[in-house]
Amino acid sequence: MYCIRLIISISLAFASLDLMAQDISVESPDKRLRVDIFFNGGKATYTVGYDGMSILQRSPLGLTTNEGDFNQNLIYVGSERGKIDKQYEQDRIKQSSIYYKANTLKTILKRPDEKEISIVFQVSNNDIAFRYELPMWKDRGSVVVEGEATGYRFPAKATSYLSSVMTPMTGFARTAPSYESGYSADAPILEAKGKTGYVFPALFKIGEDGWVLLSETGVTSLYCASHLSPISTDGLFHVAYPDIKENNGFGSTGAALSLPAVTPWRTITVGQDLKPIVETTIPFDVVEPLYEASTAYRFGKSTWSWIVWQDNSMNWDDQVKYIDLASSLGYEYILIDALWDTNIGRDRIKDLIAYANSKEVDVFLWYNSNGSANDAPQGPRNRMNTSIVRKHEMKWLQDIGVKGLKVDLFGGDKQETMRMYEDILSDANNYGLMIIFHGATLPRGWERMYPNFVGSEAVIASEMLIFSQHARENEAFYATLHPFIRNAVGSMEFGGVLLNKYLTRENRDRNKRLTTNGFQLATAILFQNPVQPFALTPNNLSEVPLFEIDFLKEVPTTWDETRLLAGQPGKYVVLARRHKDKWYIGGVNAQTESLKLRLRLPLSMHKSFRMITDKSDGETVLTNVAVNKSGELEVNIMPNGGVIIY
Incomplete structure (x- = not known):
């Protein structure tokens, strides 16, 4: 089922133990996305740039454990570079056939007591994934990770689309947090001061320069899940671990690990527009199945x-x-x-x-x-x-x-x-x-x-x-x-x-x-x-028109391809999804005025199809339409309304 090719080339550059500074970088295969890592004064930091524009300014890296801090007094040991070239098939997500190609950088650091830690970056076109790896130490086979220094420092012009972490042990039958908070939209990042922090994923707009989606992936029974802290006084978001009050106060807020061990992947998706955000597969690119299906599950x-x-x-x-x-x-x-x-x-x-x-x-x-x-x-x-x-x-x-x-x-x-x-x-x-x-x-x-x-x-x-x-x-x-x-x-x-x-x-x-x-x-x-x-x-x-029921009989729930056709978060969105050889397009408008859009449809879509739209009186209408010679179609979406093309 899985066709995987891993091509790894490794080069080690060892530094003397008294080396105080060492800067290294890794780029995406198309060279548009770049991560620079800095080692100075015993601390590790990183920046992210896209097409020469600053996406993340110097932001900290590191862990805090019961065996000591791995965010200060660090000594650079060396680095390993490699490449990943991987193809796989995956049901149940937005795309069924995925090609993942990335450049990798593994940086090895150590504390004065010789305990090592590695920071591993994988950089693909529009996506960054990074995590920490802890080897077996000389006199230790286990460790408790108590927190992370990992942070994200955005340019001051950035705005955010965030959902707050719910207060623990509140809500129905004290079951919060359950990721059911509302969102702020396009808010200045300095307003992100909610005391509980913000859930993943978190979306940011960097002025006119682009968009960033932060999240994490690969969380198993071996780790806790995390979220974003409120922004600090100096403009930094940190990776934050669960509140001690969750689960009625039972259980640690960190992660107890048997060595060697790895943390979950932190992911950063970057684009000049929103297409890479909507179409990313990075949550699945860097993980693997943990067991085989016992039967052929039907969706x-x-x-x-x-x-x-x-x-x-x-x-x-x-x-x-x-x-x-x-x-x-x-x-x-x-x-x-x-x-x-x-x-x-x-x-x-x-x-x-x-x-x-x-x-x-x-x-x-x-x-x-x-x-x-x-x-x-x-x-x-x-x-x-x-x-x-x-x-x-x-x-x-x-x-x-x-x-x-x-x-x-x-x-x-x-x-x-x-x-x-x-x-x-x-x-x-x-x-x-x-x-x-x-x-x-x-x-x-x-x-x-x-x-x-x-x-x-x-x-x-x-x-x-x-x-x-x-x-x-x-x-x-x-x-x-x-x-x-x-x-x-x-x-x-x-x-x-x-x-x-x-x-x-x-x-x-x-x-x-x-x-x-x-x-x-x-x-x-x-x-x-x-x-x-x-x-x-x-x-x-x-009680509803028969064509609405016919559509709901037909529409699938699994997809082979997903494309963003148009959208602005909080205002409108139009997606095209393909199931086998048939495309389905859905769009909605959250604005108070009707919205006219000229959509460029997928080239493989049939030239004529059915379209469901709303009339001004609130009723729906089914029409047969065709695209023009340039493959475009003009649609009008009513306020709080939608359009379906199939």
Whole structure:
């Protein structure tokens, strides 16, 4: 499955132990992106430039451990250069066939007590990944990493698009942080002073010079996840580790490692425009699968009653209605959400799954993650947090024909929680089960690392449209951010496409939807997740135009190619995604005025196709259109509206 060619050329340049300064650099294959590393006064710093423009000014590198600091009193030992030339295939992400080519630089440093550390940079066109590597030391086989000096110093003209880390042990049943905060957009970086810091990924605009996306990848059970600190008084963002209050105060905020060891990759994506940001595959380029799939996992669309019909729908009759809805739409799955264990029962759920299978529909079941950090009363409870019970439960689920689980209500980024994520994934694979994480952390390369991982929420998703007027009023604004930030680095289980005019079971009176049907349909293309529950209700089959339903029957959830056609974060976005030989284009407009765009379509796209747009009265219309001789098409997107071309 994986075609990998690694070409490594190594040159060692050893320096004397009393060398005080040594500067080295590494460039991307196209020589446009450059990292310079400086060693001065016992400290390591780096800068990033693109086409000669300053992207990151001198920023610190290093770790703090229980065996001493690796951010000061460092002695340069030597460096190794190499190249990576790698091709691989990957399902479940924005592109299926990837060619990754990078230049590498490994710098070896040591402390006065002879303990070494290496800083490894991989620089490809538009992407930087770097991490720390710790060898086995003479008298130590383990270490605790307590923090990082790693920082990012942007030019003063930079602006930011950031989402705050939620305050630990707040929110529903004390399950925060769960990556469900809003965003500031295009704000001066000096305003980034929120006391909790900011989640990855984080987007920055460098004046007129370009864009930068910061994130991390390769987080496993061997490390904690991290985030950005508030900006310091001297204009620096640091990599910050979890708050001690997360997980009810249980567990370390750092990472306990057995040597030799590596940290997760810090990633920096750079472009003069936003195309490299949207189209990057760096979260997956620098990681590898950790185990093989135990079965051929099938992806697709799902119905679920809970999103609109809520807890009261968790009964036999309503679940049958949603199974029938999935069957009529040709959807692969139904997601049966919280409280199925008490409201339907463990015995009757077997019969319900058998009924779904008779309709050629498979089943995902909801589970509470539980543990000491979770007060949520919804069940099933205490089935996922301990190994013996979890394996017993998963064996039963395999026996009754369940195909996947949605595990909900985590709350923190400590290493303890990363172990739990990995344990759930690994055990589930043994029983042929796919996993969606909800109320959870950002996935960090997990689509490639864990073959049965099929998405995480980690966003203000569709449920907040039910619960919050603020979310409804800002739905379009957030939708124009996600392709550039959250969904740029990992699958996003949003659970959207709401076609009820009022987000209630009765479809009247309250929770009025403020976006058009065209907008909702477009998000089926914009938001990428290989198994995506759609928020459709049985009444939609008769209450919306048939062509809308036909589109939702057809639209895929996996993609072979993704391209940004147009967009400005917070204002509008248009993406083209290819599934096999067919292109689908989706765009939305968050502005108060209608938006006219001239789109240059992919050359391989058919010259004539169907287009769904909104009319001024809020209704949608289907038309047949053709591109002009130059391959361009003019579209008009209504405020809070959308366009679909397929």
